[in-house]
Amino acid sequence: MRSEGDTWDITTSVGSTALFVATARALEAQKPNPLAVDPYAEVFCRAVGGSSADVLDGKERDHPLKSADFGEHFVNFQAARTKYFDDYFLRAADAGARQIVLLAAGLDSRAYRLDWPAATTIFELDRPQVLDFKHRVLAGHGDQPRAERREIAVDLRDDWPQALRDSGFDPAKPSAWIAEGLLIYLPATAQEQLFTGIDSLAGHGSHVAVEDGAPLQPDEFEAAVEEERAAGAQGDKRLFFQLVYNEQHAPATEWFGQHGWKAVGTPLADYLREVGRPVPGPDTEAGPMIARNTLVSAVRA
Ligand SMILES: C[S@@+](CC[C@H](N)C(=O)[O-])C[C@H]1O[C@@H](n2cnc3c(N)ncnc32)[C@H](O)[C@@H]1O
Numbered sequence: 001m002r003s004e005g006d007t008w009d010i011t012t013s014v015g016s017t018a019l020f021v022a023t024a025r026a027l028e029a030q031k032p033n034p035l036a037v038d039p040y041a042e043v044f045c046r047a048v049g050g051s052s053a054d055v056l057d058g059k060e061r062d063h064p065l066k067s068a069d070f071g072e073h074f075v076n077f078q079a080a081r082t083k084y085f086d087d088y089f090l091r092a093a094d095a096g097a098r099q100i101v102l103l104a105a106g107l108d109s110r111a112y113r114l115d116w117p118a119a120t121t122i123f124e125l126d127r128p129q130v131l132d133f134k135h136r137v138l139a140g141h142g143d144q145p146r147a148e149r150r151e152i153a154v155d156l157r158d159d160w161p162q163a164l165r166d167s168g169f170d171p172a173k174p175s176a177w178i179a180e181g182l183l184i185y186l187p188a189t190a191q192e193q194l195f196t197g198i199d200s201l202a203g204h205g206s207h208v209a210v211e212d213g214a215p216l217q218p219d220e221f222e223a224a225v226e227e228e229r230a231a232g233a234q235g236d237k238r239l240f241f242q243l244v245y246n247e248q249h250a251p252a253t254e255w256f257g258q259h260g261w262k263a264v265g266t267p268l269a270d271y272l273r274e275v276g277r278p279v280p281g282p283d284t285e286a287g288p289m290i291a292r293n294t295l296v297s298a299v300r301a
Helices: 015-029 039-048 051-057 071-094 128-140 160-166 188-201 218-233 252-258 268-274 287-291
Strands: 099-103 121-126 148-153 175-179 207-213 261-267 293-300
Touching (some): 071 099, 071 207, 071 287, 071 293, 121 160, 128 148, 160 188, 188 252, 268 287, 268 293
Parallel strands (some): 099 175
Antiparallel strands (some): 207 293, 261 293
16 A cells, blocks of 8 residues: 555556556557557666566566456557647647646656657656666667756655756746646645646646546445455555555546636547547456546646
């Protein structure tokens, strides 16, 4: 279970979720018609090695990302979410945003792979060991970011708005923000700080995109945690429910809509259909997760 001030690196606790979603992106990139290609995802997987690399070579048939009930849908989910947020950033950059803020950047490689306009600065916030891993691997691979990139090693449960300002973020200029794969790992108080922090620092003409998810009922959540613990005792190393808070400060579409933003929420299932990927049924392992998820983007009106 989570605790105040807990920490991690790229292979432990919440950090390992960044590697897991990067592995899904690397698997998507191997498909004949990928929705999005993140070439750096494979670089990260190979740097970690073990099952993260083996699964890309077809050697890990038991890897969770290879199961029909969960893995195939999870890879589609990550592919769709990558495309949704890539398109969002291209729109925001076209509209003039030159300050990009990746909240919980993890192994997001958009600084390296999207075609940013000149004079764009990308602020990447995450825990120090996650940022160190990313920097070390990409620098070692000879890759350069395609915009000015500033790392902000911080815990997003602490005073990250001050850390962002200290690293040169200018609230008077338009910005584009993302919280992708983040809210579930924050308690409701930190989600509230996240929304109010964005709202107070995002000037006129700013954009925000959030991946939002409805929490489970408390009894459902407890049962899922117990089931995962029991599986862990039998040697199953998968962790998900023990890493999330299962709290929601407010649905993001509503919150931003009520704070002067023009917000549009797209249920993930609708978006999967739109991009031609299957939506799992409610009785599959992935079905309820996908049904609870909404992709949100908003423009400061
Ligand atoms: C599922 S990954 C998503 C990473 C990235 N946004 C992506 O979609 O590829 C979750 C990320 O949230 C970061 N994270 C979660 N809670 C955090 C916190 N309290 N402070 C800083 N980073 C946090 C983790 O370190 C990890 O990189």
